[in-house]
Amino acid sequence: MIRILVGTILCVICAGIATAAERGKVTNLPIPRFVSLKADEGNVRRGPSLSHRIDWVFTHRNMPLVVTGEHGHWRRVQDRDGQGGWVHYSLLSGTRNVIIEADLTPLHVKPDPDSPINAYAESGVIARLGACSLDWCRIIAGGNKGWTPKSALWGVGPEEIRE
Numbered sequence: 001m002i003r004i005l006v007g008t009i010l011c012v013i014c015a016g017i018a019t020a021a022e023r024g025k026v027t028n029l030p031i032p033r034f035v036s037l038k039a040d041e042g043n044v045r046r047g048p049s050l051s052h053r054i055d056w057v058f059t060h061r062n063m064p065l066v067v068t069g070e071h072g073h074w075r076r077v078q079d080r081d082g083q084g085g086w087v088h089y090s091l092l093s094g095t096r097n098v099i100i101e102a103d104l105t106p107l108h109v110k111p112d113p114d115s116p117i118n119a120y121a122e123s124g125v126i127a128r129l130g131a132c133s134l135d136w137c138r139i140i141a142g143g144n145k146g147w148t149p150k151s152a153l154w155g156v157g158p159e160e161i162r163e
Helices: 002-020
Strands: 033-037 042-045 054-058 064-071 074-078 084-088 097-100 105-108 117-121 126-132 136-141 144-149
Touching (some): 064 084, 064 097
Antiparallel strands (some): 105 117, 126 136
16 A cells, blocks of 8 residues: 555656656757747648648747747647747747737836836837846847836746846
């Protein structure tokens, strides 16, 4: 009885470690991870090959996506709405972009809510991601630069820190 209990506990612990450090079988990069659409258009397929049906087409260059799986030259991706499928890796870039989630998001001079505001970004705008602290990220959108709360962005992890 004790052996079964100890074995079960070890299995649960090992499963937790495997999940926390999951790596892609093709690239050995973390999964999930954020990427961006490199092309103006990207076919999203039901499976990882050209013989699979195209369900829809992503049509926004630099749109952030999250990679949730890998198979050969194909990556399973999702957009911010949870829609996704399989995209050929040549259509993806490691360049990091984010989508502004909140309308009229202020871009501050410093990562401080009391600092002056450079500009405001509308909801849905795709911006280039720069440095991030635990709560703030520096972005560039339409030639405007500034710091915005991480909670106003999609395409960056809540615990992610970037220099």
